[in-house]
């Protein structure tokens with residue numbers, strides 16, 4: 001059976017795990033890359049003000065084959 005590991009990783013942890021999993025399972029690897037790269041500020045999870053202007057965030061996307069669409 002053919003297997004694929006599709007992953008997104010911003011600082012390398014998920015990538016390292018995906019590579020280990022690929023080695024262990026013989027799966028192909030595919031890295032999902034953001035169209036616009038995340039900045040250091042985007043990834044600063046200690047910044048409590050990053051979403052401070054919002055009380056509620058609505059996230060919209062269609063369902064394609066039961067999951068959120070990702071372009072492979």
Ligand SMILES: Cc1cc2nc3c(=O)[nH]c(=O)nc-3n(C[C@H](O)[C@H](O)[C@H](O)COP(=O)(O)O)c2cc1C
Nearest residue numbers: 008009010011012013014015016042043044045046
């Ligand atoms: C903006 C941001 C938000 C995060 N939120 C969470 C969280 O809610 N819970 C959690 O366990 N880890 C959270 N993390 C930590 C990441 O999930 C963790 O560092 C992960 O291993 C990063 O994977 P990567 O190196 O493949 O990008 C967050 C990291 C970032 C940058």
